[in-house]
Amino acid sequence: KLGLDVAKEEDFSRWYQQVLTRSEMLDYYDISGCYIIRPWAYHVWQTIQEYFDVKIKTMQVKNCYFPMFVSARALEQEKNHIEGFAPEVAWVTKAGSSDLDEPIAIRPTSETVMYPYFSKWIRSHRDLPLRLNQWCSVVRWEFKNPQPFLRTREFLWQEGHCAYLTKDDADTETRRILTYYKSVYEHLLAVPMIDGVKSEKEKFAGGLYTTTVEGFIPATGRGIQAATSHNLGQSFSKMFNVVVEDPNSPANAGNESAKLNVWQTSWGLSTRTLGVMVMVHGDNKGLVMPPRVSEIQVIVIPTGLTVKHDNAARQVVYDACSDLVTRLLNAGIRAEADLRDNYTPGFKYNHWELRGVPIRLEIGPKDLEKNSTLSVRRDTFAKNALPLENIETTVADLLEQIQSDMFIKATRERDAGLKTITKWDDFITALNNKCICLIPWCNTTECEDEIKERSSRAELGDEPQDEKAPSMGAKSLCIPFLQPTNPPIEQGVTKCIQCDKHATVYGLFGRSY
Ligand SMILES: O=C(C[C@H]1NCCC[C@H]1O)Cn1cnc2c(c1=O)CCCC2
Numbered sequence: 001k002l003g004l005d006v007a008k009e010e011d012f013s014r015w016y017q018q019v020l021t022r023s024e025m026l027d028y029y030d031i032s033g034c035y036i037i038r039p040w041a042y043h044v045w046q047t048i049q050e051y052f053d054v055k056i057k058t059m060q061v062k063n064c065y066f067p068m069f070v071s072a073r074a075l076e077q078e079k080n081h082i083e084g085f086a087p088e089v090a091w092v093t094k095a096g097s098s099d100l101d102e103p104i105a106i107r108p109t110s111e112t113v114m115y116p117y118f119s120k121w122i123r124s125h126r127d128l129p130l131r132l133n134q135w136c137s138v139v140r141w142e143f144k145n146p147q148p149f150l151r152t153r154e155f156l157w158q159e160g161h162c163a164y165l166t167k168d169d170a171d172t173e174t175r176r177i178l179t180y181y182k183s184v185y186e187h188l189l190a191v192p193m194i195d196g197v198k199s200e201k202e203k204f205a206g207g208l209y210t211t212t213v214e215g216f217i218p219a220t221g222r223g224i225q226a227a228t229s230h231n232l233g234q235s236f237s238k239m240f241n242v243v244v245e246d247p248n249s250p251a252n253a254g255n256e257s258a259k260l261n262v263w264q265t266s267w268g269l270s271t272r273t274l275g276v277m278v279m280v281h282g283d284n285k286g287l288v289m290p291p292r293v294s295e296i297q298v299i300v301i302p303t304g305l306t307v308k309h310d311n312a313a314r315q316v317v318y319d320a321c322s323d324l325v326t327r328l329l330n331a332g333i334r335a336e337a338d339l340r341d342n343y344t345p346g347f348k349y350n351h352w353e354l355r356g357v358p359i360r361l362e363i364g365p366k367d368l369e370k371n372s373t374l375s376v377r378r379d380t381f382a383k384n385a386l387p388l389e390n391i392e393t394t395v396a397d398l399l400e401q402i403q404s405d406m407f408i409k410a411t412r413e414r415d416a417g418l419k420t421i422t423k424w425d426d427f428i429t430a431l432n433n434k435c436i437c438l439i440p441w442c443n444t445t446e447c448e449d450e451i452k453e454r455s456s457r458a459e460l461g462d463e464p465q466d467e468k469a470p471s472m473g474a475k476s477l478c479i480p481f482l483q484p485t486n487p488p489i490e491q492g493v494t495k496c497i498q499c500d501k502h503a504t505v506y507g508l509f510g511r512s513y
């Protein structure tokens with residue numbers, strides 16, 4: 001099919017599915033919740049991998065690979081890590097026609113795979129810090145309705161796992177990783193993020209605290225957890241017996257010195273990144289690719305050729321297209337020419353707009369007479385005749401301009417959906433107007449539960465409802481590091497929006513994925 005036959009604002013989930021399949025980013029698979037990541041999307045993932053790998057290498061993180069299979073014993077080693085998640089774990093129970101003696105789990109995450117070996121390898125404080133990462137896939141047999149890239153039964157990710165001597169080291173590196181996650185989204189994908197700490201209810205149950213970058217999908221008004229970096233504290237090192245002698249404790253009687261459970265972090269970013277990018281930037285012509293991650297940044301298309309032009313004239317134009325591509329490639333710009341002779345220019349324009357290629361350059365006989373090319377930006381459709389002289393610099397600058405304009409536009413749309421609210425009724429209204437909200441909050445779990453309950457549609461009685469408003473209640477997304485100051489929380493004075501106890505923080509709340 002050529003373009004889309006549904007508008008983003010008309011039926012978002014059908015729009016999303018069509019954009020992904022018709023742009024050839026993804027295809028559906030015959031097992032529910034599983035999808036094929038096609039080259040056009042895979043290039044984005046590889047770009048993210050390369051970028052993030054360089055960042056973590058500045059922290060001396062080493063890449064490695066652990067088996068995907070987890071023994072039942074290892075998996076159940078950490079009770080509360082698993083209890084909430086047990087239904088999501090996929091098990092291998094047979095090989096061929098014979099049953100396995102013991103069922104084997106497929107990793108849903110690798111804490112319980114890795115930490116027995118942390119215990120084996122980390123014997124002395126001199127073995128610290130240990131910083132490992134693996135790029136792999138994990139399986140979680142989710143039962144909520146699957147959503148390509150956002151909620152899939154297998155997904156690609158990286159999971160980092162580190163061990164340190166002190167809490168301070170773990171704190172510092174937990175936050176440093178989060179800055180890298182924020183820059184994957186803001187610098188590469190042109191998507192703004194709010195960074196903060198998860199509530200006690202929403203944090204990773206096994207850990208001390210979870211820091212997070214939270215995105216926003218304006219089309220649905222829902223928040224989305226975009227990546228998390230946890231300070232696990234010492235809970236896993238106690239469970240898996242990862243112990244060193246404390247180098248700072250005075251050796252007491254004999255040469256015994258105090259034992260110290262190491263401080264650990266873990267951090268993850270997945271192919272959910274791709275879904276967020278499509279949802280935020282896509283429009284009714286299809287994908288809009290941020291230039292930094294697009295496999296093709298510039299598509300050159302011959303145009304203006306009619307039956308009046310003989311083969312020689314056509315060849316001149318085709319050669320000019322190829323020459324232009326060569327010049328751009330030599331300048332490090334990912335360019336291609338679409339010289340297919342069985343499609344009209346108009347067909348080609350739609351083809352590449354659907355795929356979100358940032359710049360189209362049209363070249364025809366008239367352009368050549370003026371030694372120029374007509375550029376069309378994918379994000380704004382602005383057209384500009386560009387002199388072929390210095391075209392490399394002009395196009396490079398235009399790509400940068402598009403990258404930055406996309407980020408500015410996405411930030412403006414996110415800010416339009418982000419409300420600072422102090423009254424309960426305004427909170428409900430904002431949620432139903434597809435916004436997420438910063439609200440003064442007492443930061444207690446029971447209040448958080450109340451907020452979710454009271455903001456779910458069932459609870460809203462006869463309030464005028466957008467019939468498509470999701471019935472789900474508002475969850476706490478994070479407690480932003482950057483706290484609103486207008487109005488500021490006055491400790492001991494400002495009231496929690498829900499329970500009238502004293503508010504201690506502004507919480508970011510919203511319906512979410
Ligand atoms: O995966 C994490 C924590 C951590 N894992 C490593 C990367 C960072 C961070 O996500 C939390 N978690 C989520 N989901 C599941 C589990 C789980 O531990 C375990 C069982 C199946 C489902």
Ligand SMILES: [Mg+2]
Nearest residue numbers: 085088140142
């Ligand atoms: Mg989950």
